[in-house]
Amino acid sequence: MSALFNFQSLLLVLLLLICTSAYAHYVFPGIMDRNRDGVFGIFWKCARIGERLSPYVSICCVAMAISMMASS
Incomplete structure (x- = not known):
């Protein structure tokens, strides 16, 4: 099943995209700011979301993680 058709998997992909982009912006700020x-x-937008809303992203x-552990 694709992540587009499963809501929980779609949220997981979005969270991973936000966290990865924020980390990549921290490591390579010049590359992210150019694009x-x-x-x-x-x-770049996902990195901004990850930086500005980091407490909420970490809670999500x-x-x-808890919901994935409970479902498996």
Whole structure:
């Protein structure tokens, strides 16, 4: 089953995208800041979400981990 058709998997993919983009922006800020527009602008926007809403993102990651443990 694709992640697009399973809501929990879609949320997991979005959380991983946000966390990975925030980490990549921390490690390579010049590359991320150059690509604010276009297709790669999605990663820049996800990095901003991860940086500004980090307490909420971390709570969502813990909640997803608990729900994944409970479902398996």
